[in-house]
Amino acid sequence: MELTIRAMAPGEEPTVKALARRCFNPIGWLFFSLGKQTFVAEHDGAIVAGVCLGTPRLPGGRVAGHIKWIFSAPEARGMGAAQALVDRAGEWFTEQRCTTWFAQVEGYNVSSSKLFATRGYERVRFADQVRRWGVGLPLVWFGIGHGMDLGHYLWVRDASAGTESAAAGSSASSATAWLGMLVANTLIGYLVYLRWGGLAPFADLHRLWYVPVTMLVLIGVRSLSMYAAAAAVRLPVEYRGWDTGAVLSLVITAVFGGILPVPGSLYPRSDDYSYCRELSRLGPIAFAGVVSVLIVGWAIWAVQSYVGLSPRVDELLTTGLLFARYLAIFDALAVFFPLASYNGRRVLDWLLPAWLLPAAGTVALLVVG
Structure with a gap:
């Protein structure tokens, strides 16, 4: 029996929510x-997939279409339900006269990236978003709930665009994105100083260099290690920053005084690949990134523990060890949504023993004080 794509009928809300609960983990479900508007895919009388849509306002009062959620039951995989639902969503956006269509996809969610790329959507990096919407960008992000979803990227299609595959790139280079994340993490580090010590840490101007030097070393070593591993396994990759993660990190630091490093990550240049098949290469790349941060952290600890240092050098290394520990915590131990974009998830998916090693090293680095 073929799939039937239709609007959710009155009284079906509990059924659709129950399906969504099956598809999302407990945190995502929250x-x-x-x-x-919600459309569902029905097969043999049962709802097996759904898509939830919104119509936020863009700067200037224009209406946009937003694919908020799309989900399908495991038994419906391979039926083409997701493709049919996205097509129906596009028809509905056209009926609502939406000028721009939006979706958000986690960087390693290859199936969803392919789905939107083959339907005329394009992944738009932060620099291009600024060029396109300018000072109205915060309104765009707020309207679609973008800005707190670490490691997720904005996919955009103009209503007039065709359905041919779009190039999932932009004019922003990996180097530009990397420098942007370096600046963002430096600002986050300064904000940590303010939240933890007020203006006191800035009393001596030489301390202003501690944070940028720390971020340059940590993010630089991590990125170079991952690039080296990518070259070793012969996987073409590109660096992508976590722009929305930077916003989330700033909020966490400003409101709670917490630390959430947002180093970005390396992704295959093409979205035309299988995540499962490429784990044999993605895993070692992620492993190199996690281990490199741990090596820096343990090296700092060893130097501080066994080498006589001047007060200024000791202060610099204390700053380095603080952020190395936090980066290691998230990069090695954060393996579940909404933090699955960190390297630990790739390592765990690849090989459990390979994940246990840096996980144990991270815990030990915290315990030694």
Whole structure:
């Protein structure tokens, strides 16, 4: 029996929510909402997939279409339900006269990236978003709930665009994105100083160099190690920053005084690949990144523990060890949504023993004080 794509009928909300609960983990489920319009895919009388849509306002009062959630039951995989639902969503956006269509996809969610790329959507990097919407960008992000979803990227399609595959790139280079993340993490580090010590840490101007030097070393060593591993396994990759992660990190630091490093990551240049098949190469790349941060952290600890240092050098290394520990915590131990974009998830998916090693090293680095 063929799939039937239709609007959710009155009284079906509990059924659709139950399906969504099956598809999302408990944390993801907390953020789930049906939106303004929901379409479902029905097979043999049962709802097996759904898509939830919204119509936020863009600067200037224009209406946009937003794919808030798309999900399908495991038994519906391979039926083409997701493709059919995205096509129906596009028809509905056209009916609502939406000028721009949006979706957000986690960087390693290859199937969803392919789905939107083959339907005319394009992944738009932060620099291009600024060029396109300028000072209205915060309104765009707020309207679609973008800005707190670490490691997720904005996919955009203009209503007039065709359905041919779009190039998933932009004019922003990996180097530009990397420098942007370096600046963002430096600002986050300064904000940590302010939240933890007020203006006192800035009393001596030489301390202003501690944070940028620390971030340059940590993010630089991590990135270079991952690039070296990518070259060794012969996987073409590109660096992508976590722009929305930077926003989330700033909020966490400003409101709670917490630390959430946002180093960005390396992704295959093409979205035309299988995550499962490429784990044999993605895993070693992620492993190199995690281990490199741990090596820096343990090296700093050893130097501080066994080498006589001047007060200024000791202060610099204390700053380095603080951020190395936090980066190691997230890069090695954060393996579940909404933090699955860190390297630990790739290592765990690749090989459990390979993940246990840096996980144990991270815990030990915290215990030694």
